[in-house]
Amino acid sequence: MASIEELYKYYETLTDSKEKAGQYEKEFLSIIASVKGGSAEKRLASQLISRFFKYFPQHTEKAMNAQLDLCEDEDVNIRKQAIRDLPAICKESPENLPRIADVLTQLLQTDDSGEHNLVQNALLTLMRSDMKGALQGIFSQIINGDDPIREKAIKFLSIKLKLMGEELVTNKIEELVVEESKKVLEDVTADEFLMFMSILSGLRCMQTLQGRQHLVDIISLQAGFDCNFDATDVDCVEKVLACTQQAMALFSKNVHSTKFVAYYLDQVVGQIAKVGASGDGEDTKLELLKQLADMSQWCPDLEKLPEGLKNLYVAIQEYMPLPPPEVIDLENTENSTPTPALQFSYVECLLFTLHQFGRRCPEFLSAPDNAEVTERAKDFKIRLQYFARGVASYIKQLRADLQGKKPDSVKSDEDKVKMAAYRTTTNIQHIIKDLMHVPPSYKVQLKLSWKPASEPAPVAAKRSSTETSAAVKSKNVKTGAMHMDRVVYAPPTGKFSDKAGTAPVGAGRGRGGRRGRGIWRPKY
Numbered sequence: 229m230a231s232i233e234e235l236y237k238y239y240e241t242l243t244d245s246k247e248k249a250g251q252y253e254k255e256f257l258s259i260i261a262s263v264k265g266g267s268a269e270k271r272l273a274s275q276l277i278s279r280f281f282k283y284f285p286q287h288t289e290k291a292m293n294a295q296l297d298l299c300e301d302e303d304v305n306i307r308k309q310a311i312r313d314l315p316a317i318c319k320e321s322p323e324n325l326p327r328i329a330d331v332l333t334q335l336l337q338t339d340d341s342g343e344h345n346l347v348q349n350a351l352l353t354l355m356r357s358d359m360k361g362a363l364q365g366i367f368s369q370i371i372n373g374d375d376p377i378r379e380k381a382i383k384f385l386s387i388k389l390k391l392m393g394e395e396l397v398t399n400k401i402e403e404l405v406v407e408e409s410k411k412v413l414e415d416v417t418a419d420e421f422l423m424f425m426s427i428l429s430g431l432r433c434m435q436t437l438q439g440r441q442h443l444v445d446i447i448s449l450q451a452g453f454d455c456n457f458d459a460t461d462v463d464c465v466e467k468v469l470a471c472t473q474q475a476m477a478l479f480s481k482n483v484h485s486t487k488f489v490a491y492y493l494d495q496v497v498g499q500i501a502k503v504g505a506s507g508d509g510e511d512t513k514l515e516l517l518k519q520l521a522d523m524s525q526w527c528p529d530l531e532k533l534p535e536g537l538k539n540l541y542v543a544i545q546e547y548m549p550l551p552p553p554e555v556i557d558l559e560n561t562e563n564s565t566p567t568p569a570l571q572f573s574y575v576e577c578l579l580f581t582l583h584q585f586g587r588r589c590p591e592f593l594s595a596p597d598n599a600e601v602t603e604r605a606k607d608f609k610i611r612l613q614y615f616a617r618g619v620a621s622y623i624k625q626l627r628a629d630l631q632g633k634k635p636d637s638v639k640s641d642e643d644k645v646k647m648a649a650y651r652t653t654t655n656i657q658h659i660i661k662d663l664m665h666v667p668p669s670y671k672v673q674l675k676l677s678w679k680p681a682s683e684p685a686p687v688a689a690k691r692s693s694t695e696t697s698a699a700v701k702s703k704n705v706k707t708g709a710m711h712m713d714r715v716v717y718a719p720p721t722g723k724f725s726d727k728a729g730t731a732p733v734g735a736g737r738g739r740g741g742r743r744g745r746g747i748w749r750p751k752y
Contacts (some may be wrong), residue, residue, distance in 0.1 A: 229265050230258045235272050242280050250283040263294045271309045274298050278313035282320035292317075296331060304340055307476070311335065311346045317354040325358050329365025330750040334373065336380035345589045352388060359396050360404060367408040368750065379420070382412075386423040390430045394731050402433045406442075413450055418470055421450060425474050440483045443525070445519030447475045448487045457495035459502035465512060468496070472519045485523035486530060492520045497543045517543075517577035521676055524584040533585060537592045540582055541604065544611070547574045551614040576652050576677060579659045586663075589671035594667035609664065616660045626650045651677035 229283070230238065238255040241724040245252060259280070262273035277291050284291065295317065298310035314332060318325040335347045370381045387403070389397065397405075409424050415426065428446070433439045451471035458464045472488055479485045496516055504512045530536065551569075586592060594609060595601040626646055630638075635647050655674050662669045 278316035325361040459499035479526040498539035
């Protein structure tokens with residue numbers, strides 16, 4: 229085994245011979261053998277292997293394995309030296325770049341921060357040299373690697389790719405990222421899915437109208453809309469919830485929510501009462517209904533709309549009760565006081581959705597020659613009248629509690645919740661006024677109560693002075709968006725609750741066991 233002095237002599241010999249260095253095969257093999265020597269010999273051997281690698285193609289495999297042995301050495305300083313030298317091998321032998329990128333990706337799992345930074349820098353060097361080859365190596369480990377490596381690789385890609393300039397991330401590179409990402413998305417955890425959404429949404433090709441639609445299609449495939457919705461399966465519910473949440477920001481008048489809305493009306497709303505056997509069930513139900521209401525604004529055409537509205541009406545019957553037997557005179561609002569546990573947040577979502585689609589299918593509530601529709605319209609009117617009384621009573625109480633307070637000046641949590649409740653109940657009141665017409669009217673256009681005031685909303689129709697006053701009072705009230713706390717509103721006699729949180733996401737992948745220690749030596 230060569231000593232340090234001998235290694236320096238080999239270096240001088242190979243350097244002086246220049247392009248004829250390949251004639252000194254014995255010296256190069258001695259350098260390779262030195263990876264079994266002492267610390268100083270190993271570090272010098274690493275540098276010499278990377279420098280003269282290209283002159284000995286017949287020993288490529290032996291040299292690569294020697295360098296990888298150094299990457300696994302117990303001495304962190306030797307590992308760091310070997311990692312620094314790996315990109316140099318690619319510079320001299322570009323055909324080995326995907327393989328080296330694969331190896332470096334495996335090394336991302338190191339716990340040493342200094343070593344980890346070296347690995348990242350080495351990968352970035354390869355990406356700047358040959359983006360396609362580097363991505364092939366990285367995606368190889370994302371698709372085939374063990375879970376710890378896979379997680380590190382996805383995180384690296386999600387952070388670093390967006391830092392590369394357009395000269396590196398060309399249109400062809402973006403196409404490669406999209407195609408490889410589709411393969412990975414066939415089997416991902418919730419966290420991995422979110423990271424890949426970050427990667428894909430940051431691509432230039434996804435900023436176009438066509439790209440946004442492509443991204444929506446990718447998300448819909450991930451959501452599993454080809455399978456039946458199981459309201460009792462927590463993983464199924466959370467998957468649909470998380471995927472829809474990712475798609476929400478992409479919907480517009482040109483990028484439609486049709487696939488999502490169709491699935492919600494066909495599969496979800498009819499089972500909404502069964503959702504949430506766990507403690508966070510009410511929050512999950514509300515979030516699903518919020519998503520449906522929000523998406524209904526971006527769904528101009530929908531097949532099987534009458535069937536979907538029937539499923540929606542099942543949920544409406546669940547949350548808009550008939551009056552109890554003792555409440556006989558529905559018109560006498562002065563002498564009768566309703567006392568049901570009315571859930572205004574749910575009803576706002578349901579009525580808003582019905583109002584959006586009812587205008588496209590007016591025969592659902594108005595068809596004089598259809599006995600089924602006539603009976604439904606009669607039932608619905610009774611529920612609307614009864615619920616309207618609860619809403620009016622609650623709004624009266626809220627106005628008294630909030631008298632003299634401006635939406636942008638309230639500070640206490642209780643007042644903020646009451647402001648949010650006021651927006652919710654006034655929205656319900658406006659919709660009920662429309663739906664109580666014979667036949668039902670669909671003129672009023674509102675912003676959903678939980679949408680921040682800064683977000684654009686559908687253009688509001690002309691309102692009466694009463695409606696305008698209510699709108700002014702509710703202006704600029706922020707009641708939360710997708711990632712903010714949810715507020716579930718109770719009737720006047722109930723309690724306010726603003727403790728809802730984001731539905732948990734984290735169904736694990738059923739991946740195979742780990743391969744054990746050591747670097748997998750890829751072949752390309």
